[in-house]
Amino acid sequence: MSIKKLTGLMPAPPTALDADGRADRNAMQALVRHMLDNGATGLVPLGGTGEYTALSPKIRVDTVEACVEAARGAPVYAGVLAPGLGDALPAARDFKAAGADGIMLIAPYYTGITQSLLIDYVRKIRDTVDLPILFYDNPARSRLVVKAETIAKLAEDRTIIGMKASSTDLYHFDNVLRSVGPDFAALSGWDTLFAQQVAMGACGGVLTTGVLIPGIWPEIQKLAEEGRFKEALALQRLLNPLMDALFAEENPAPIRAALRLIGIETGQSPLPVPPASEVLNGRLEAILNNLRAAGAVSLPAT
Numbered sequence: 001m002s003i004k005k006l007t008g009l010m011p012a013p014p015t016a017l018d019a020d021g022r023a024d025r026n027a028m029q030a031l032v033r034h035m036l037d038n039g040a041t042g043l044v045p046l047g048g049t050g051e052y053t054a055l056s057p058k059i060r061v062d063t064v065e066a067c068v069e070a071a072r073g074a075p076v077y078a079g080v081l082a083p084g085l086g087d088a089l090p091a092a093r094d095f096k097a098a099g100a101d102g103i104m105l106i107a108p109y110y111t112g113i114t115q116s117l118l119i120d121y122v123r124k125i126r127d128t129v130d131l132p133i134l135f136y137d138n139p140a141r142s143r144l145v146v147k148a149e150t151i152a153k154l155a156e157d158r159t160i161i162g163m164k165a166s167s168t169d170l171y172h173f174d175n176v177l178r179s180v181g182p183d184f185a186a187l188s189g190w191d192t193l194f195a196q197q198v199a200m201g202a203c204g205g206v207l208t209t210g211v212l213i214p215g216i217w218p219e220i221q222k223l224a225e226e227g228r229f230k231e232a233l234a235l236q237r238l239l240n241p242l243m244d245a246l247f248a249e250e251n252p253a254p255i256r257a258a259l260r261l262i263g264i265e266t267g268q269s270p271l272p273v274p275p276a277s278e279v280l281n282g283r284l285e286a287i288l289n290n291l292r293a294a295g296a297v298s299l300p301a302t
Helices: 025-036 057-071 085-097 115-128 148-156 170-179 191-200 216-225 229-237 240-246 253-261 278-293
Strands: 077-080 102-106 133-137 162-165 185-188
Touching: 025 057, 057 077, 057 085, 077 085, 085 102, 085 115, 102 115, 115 133, 115 148, 133 148, 148 170, 162 170, 170 185, 170 191, 185 191, 191 216, 191 229, 191 240, 216 229, 240 253, 240 278, 253 278
Parallel strands: 077 102, 102 133, 133 162, 162 185
Antiparallel strands: none
């Protein structure tokens, strides 16, 4: 099993859809190049922002194929946000056939599950589909707080090669880092805590804002890794208004609206997610203009 090292910024993009709700491969590839040409090292399509649960299997596969082609060798870890094996296994097989380098796997979230059953579940997928697994630790969505020792057990035999940490519990994150080996790819999954998690040992991040402004995040990571935490935090705080706005309404409508403001069209989310409101569109436009004026980011004019 070939494993591409996961470091740096791996944005979680929305899925580009055309007017009929089908996968828009050209638009998806344009978005991938925007991210990779401006600072990202890889990408994670079909996560929460990519609306895995709202899409048909065909749209998912078409999207992964488009991402792999446009990535030109950069790692593509496709999200598998399935409630159980009946969806997870065929999706993982399809994504492998589509060229994905790995999958990002969340814990099954409908049926109650124990720590030991989670280990069995992830190992079953690993053993059935020969792809590296990035574990998606998101207790708000999975309704399961995965213990640090559980993650360590899965990492010990390389069932998982890393995790996206989408939790505000920094003590839990620290416990995970103290429990795993040096090759474990611990990736921040919380935009507003990226600098903090890098300072603690994260090797990169799977970030929504990285879709829109990929260039600034490697700068923040470099400062945090060099021990210049106050500078890293100050730079990250410039983005707080943007980060707040991008999650002010149901994800991923705000990031679709923000991308549209810089000339990148990704279409409209399937129901029940509504388009971003006019108020939020105006708020996003003002924030982007302020960031340009401050010289914090380089973006096309709106």
